[in-house]
Amino acid sequence: MSPTIGSIERMFGAMFAGLDQPTLIAAIEQSAREEAVAGARKLAAIAQLVHSAVTFDDECDRWAYDSWAEAACELGAVLNMGQMRASAQMRIAVALRDRLPKVAELFLAGRLSARLVAEITWRTCLVDDEQVLAVLDGALAQRALRWGPLSQDRLRCAIDALIERYDPDAVIRAREVINGRDFRIGAHEDPDELVTVWGKVLGCDAVVLAARIAALLKGICADDPRSEGERRSCAVGAIIQGQDHLPCRCGSPDCTASAPPASSNVVISVIADHAAVAAARQLIATEDREQQQKHAQNQAKTEPAPEAEAEPTPEPDAEPAGDPVESAPLPVGEDESPEPGPAAGPEVANPVRCLRDSGVALLPGVKVLPIVALAEAIRAGAAIKSLWLPGPDPEPHYRPSAKLAAFVRARDLFCRYPGCDVPAEHCDIDHVVPYPFGPTHASNLNCTCRTHHLGKTFAEGWQVEQLPDGTVTWTTPAGQHHTTMPGSRLLFPGWDTTTAALPPMAQPPPDPDRVAKMPKRRRTRAAEEAARIKAERECNAVQRALERQRALDQQAAEHNRQAGLPPPAPPPPDYGDDPPPF
Structure with a gap:
């Protein structure tokens, strides 16, 4: 009979009950070692699976779904992970078995963590000389025992410093240095509401973009409640969606810039339940109502107050009336003629709140879209359509509608x-x-x-x-x-x-x-990996040569400056076969 959830909770809570702190620390240390041993045994089994399942056949290795991909798919199903992550586990296991046996021995003894082993196997992937790799394996095994407390950045620095000693061209640089133009959308630390965009574009393109943003911002009036930064961000969104103007949100019915923009020809589907759409629309209505009230108040302050007409002096009554009672409007929702009742008791300190389900909205890629962002999308002209539900009859062709x-x-x-x-x-x-x-x-x-x-x-x-x-x-x-x-x-x-x-x-x-x-590869997986390693090593060698030349030029310039010599003249421009432009 399997234990129930309640019994498991009691077992978990009582497993180390009554032990003193030194005993608990020792149990934690032993458990961490056992966890590392279990991880090493898992990778050893994966390495044996790769050794027995991955074949080397000139015909089959050119298939898009080769024996490596088949082993990764079956491994991913067992480990409940995608085939790319399973393939990464296979590469770590093969590296420990065939390239870094001394590091693998320490891992199997529980003396290295899985994080440390994964970083070592990745950082050494460009080492292609077996003798250098053997020396590096011994040096890594000797020093890795002291690397456990290092942070991720410090750990990478320590591994790269050791690789630099024996094989400078194998230090991973090409993947970590972005040269030239690039443009990125999204970062791993982005919140759900916003996406970071950064990159480099040509100077002429930057001028055109700045002018386009400025033109859109000129179309809205000064009463728009958004800040300057929010306006620029909304303007970029309008440019991305191909809109001709940026709608104003001043709340004035007379504003000519408040018309909705034309729909974009780019369609992105957002999946949202009815509660999310209703919450977004309620948020839009609330913001619009508040802005309209604010606009009306500003209008009332700017308009001059009408002069009061002189009222006739009332004749005195024969008998004096009682003290005048001023009537004031009651708060919204309060009964105008409350029934008499007992005196009100003390207020409840923590009243029970009614929790309201605001629903869920999803962007492509299964990224949660907050209600505030969904409301912004609806403001920008997003169309709300109900998802079609299929009936009992199949479609008469192969490709679904x-x-x-x-x-x-x-x-x-x-x-x-x-x-x-x-x-x-x-x-x-x-x-x-x-x-x-x-x-x-x-x-x-x-x-x-x-x-x-x-x-x-x-x-x-x-x-x-x-x-x-x-x-x-x-x-x-x-x-x-x-x-x-x-x-x-x-x-x-x-x-x-x-x-x-x-x-x-x-x-x-x-x-x-x-x-x-079966779709075919241009070259086998092994040839692709070898070409990648060769290309990265060559790129690293060129970069190192440029760095050495740059250092020599700086030393020569400093020597000339100290000696009082004039800086060398720049080389004449090379016009090729064309005459000089003068």
């Missing part, structure tokens, strides 16, 4: 292979039972990334079954069963994705000519 594809991608959100997190918009829409043996229907379609799609289509031993609610069960060539649920269940649990049940379908007979249609 746009509305059927949109439903399948919204339902799945990710690649449906176990552990794979490739977003649905980067996946193929695959027939579980190949067409025409299986229909083009939502109950027979799911999102599969290109690698797992190729494996299912061409590799032997894979079996896939799908239920009407989108549940997919994979059976690997090794006989492992893995079940995945639609990604929409994680973020939209109230959405019923069940579609029509299909009649029993039989898989098509094996096609001996199927393998002939």
Whole structure:
């Protein structure tokens, strides 16, 4: 009988109860060592899997789905990770087995952490000389025992300094230095609301962009409530969307710049439930109402107050009236004629609040779009359309229609292979039972990334079954069963994705000519890796030569300055075959 959740919680809480602090510290240290040993044993098993499963065949190695990719897919299903992360685990395991045996020995003894081992195997990937690698392996094993407390940056610096001693061209530089023009969108530390954009463009392009932003900002009036920085950011968004003007938000009905912009020809689908759309619209209405009230108050302050007319003096009453009672408007929601009741008691310090579900909105790539950002998108002209739900009848052709594809991608959100997190918009829409043996229907379609799609289509031993609610069960060539649920269940649990049940379908007979249609590589995976290492080493060598020449030039200039010699004249311009421009 398996333990229940309650018993496990009690076991977890009572496992080290009553122990003193030194004993707890010793238990933590021992557990960390055991964790490292378990990780080393896992990588040793992965290395043996690569050794036995990855073949070297001139024909098969040129397949887009080669034996390495097949092993990575099966490993990813077991470890519940995508095939790229599984492939990285395979590379670490192979490096420990074939390139760094002394480091692997320390790891298997529990003396090195998995973080340290992963960094060492990556930073030494450009070393291509076996003798240098053997010496470097011994030096790393000797010094790595003292590197555990280092931060990530300090650890990389220590490893690179050791590689610099024995093979300077193997220090990874090309991937970490951005030379020339570049333009980046998004950084890993970005919040959900905003995305960082940075890069370098040509000077003439920068001037045009600045002028375009200035022209858009001139079109809004001074009463727009946004700050100068917000206006510039909104102007760049308008340029990206191809809009002709930036709508003003002053709240005045007479403002000519408040008209909505023309729709953009670029379409980005955002998945949002009804609660999220309602919350965004309520936020827009609240902000507009507040801005309109503010505009009305400003107008009332600027307009002169009308002169009061002289009122006739009332005649005195025969009998004096009681003290005058001033009437004031009651707060909104308060009863104008409250019934008499007992005196009010003390206020509750922490009243119970009613929690309201604001819903969820998702950008492509399964990135959460906050309600504030969704409201900004709706302000910018985003169209709200209900997602089409498929009926019982399949479509009569192989390629699904746009509305059927949109439903399948919204339902799945990710690649449906176990552990794979490739977003649905980067996946193929695959027939579980190949067409025409299986229909083009939502109950027979799911999102599969290109690698797992190729494996299912061409590799032997894979079996896939799908239920009407989108549940997919994979059976690997090794006989492992893995079940995945639609990604929409994680973020939209109230959405019923069940579609029509299909009649029993039989898989098509094996096609001996199927393998002939496998996409081919220009060169094998091993040749690609060797070419990459060679190119990076050559780039590093050129960069080191430039750095040495730059240092020599600086020394010569400093020597001439101290000696009082004039700086050398610049070389004459080279006009080639053209005459000088004068």
